Amino acid sequence: MASILKKLGNTDRRIIFILIALSVILPIIFKITFPNPVGAEPSRDMFEYIDAMPSGSDVLMSFDYGPSTMPELQPMAIAIATHLLRKDINVVCMALWPEGASLAQEVMSGVADSLGRTQYEDWCNLGYKTGAGIMIVRLGSSMKAVFPADRDNLPWEEIPMLAQISDLTSFDLVITLSAGDPGVPAWVMMAGDRFGVPVGGGCTAVSAPQFYTYLQTGQMVGLLGGLKGAADYETLVGIKDGTAIEGMAPQSVAHLVIMLFIVIGNVAYFSEKKKGGRR
């Protein structure tokens, strides 16, 4: 037994890599899905807040991420955009990250086409602007001054859905999909606390624990944390074949494998320590 534990404790890291890879690949190949019950979680708060908004409301959606965090944030963006456009809510997109503007276009054109919504009437993409928090403060006094034209250089005056928008306070909700800085903290700080606009959004799992404090204080109306948050929203919106729901099975299996190795590593360590070996 002791020799087995010793061998397990000295397992080659490459074997662990292979097992983790298999734990992710096999559920994808065999299309295994696990049920994803959504309890009283921040993702439900977010869903219910949007669900209670009347048709014709205006939402500013900021794509503050790049391709490196797409697996987590793109499914959130698709699910939220689907929910907003289904409810006939006007969506104005922008980005604090340069690549976010292209990702916004990809998400919005895909969702809008599937729901029969029209660009410039139901949604538009203002593109990327540098400056982060300082730029958000400027949005608080004039949106048009910061974005005189949209991503495709169409002047502000020629976009019908922007006729009723003057500054940040024109929006009923700001949604940020954030992979780091600038992202959630800048929007909560400037749009939420400074201009009093409700802020909600989603973030990568790494940063979720840091942002949960904004929920307890009421500085955010809801938050989707990582792939689980995205899967929750897909479930609530009723997206059956979403990539986040599909990703939760490999996620769960990989977690089980990691937990198993943590237990094995600890048992091997303490048994060796008991024998007076490694300390």
Added chain:
Amino acid sequence: MNWEILGIWLGAGLTLCLYSFLYRDNPFYKFAEHLFVGMSAAYWVIYSIENVLIPNWWQQMFPAGGGFNWVWIFPGIFALFMLARIIPKTAGLSRMALGMIIGTGAGLNMVSFFQTNAMAQVKGTIISVSSGGVWIIFSNILLVVGVVTGLVYFFFSKAHTGIVGKTANVGITILMIAFGASFGYTIMARISLLIGRCQFLLEDWLPTIPRLLGLGG
């Protein structure tokens, strides 16, 4: 072969090159790493010129309707100061530009940051521990105990012995639970990225192989 399939194959090849590092360092990994760094730098230069410099500065100085806004010369000069670091004799000029960036950022953020991340959080811990349902009362008590004991742990002016030591032990236990939750979330994030790559390889790249071999699909 169309451009889309070429892009998928390039993405798949580079993904596999990068993952080959998990076995050991090798030339394929080095190639992909250097390609990534080089292309990122080139992409950022072009993107910054196209999306930052031209619309935010050049088009403001020379508006589409004609004319010349001379005031926009000053931001241009400050931008050049940033590049002055390249020449040792003029490196000091960059401090002026940096000073302006840091000063503006600090001025705008100081009050907002304190209000959002300190005052609002402190206010959030001043809560009733006697109203609401059982679960809410339990959560509120746990929150207050967690904050107070956590703060005691970081209070080093008094030796951590006796009641202070026991309170600090509760504080460090709660901190460890919080770190454990963060660790769990970090694993979830990293596995999510692996899932994203595996979905790409299995669902986007693999189906192109039979198509290229003329086997349909």
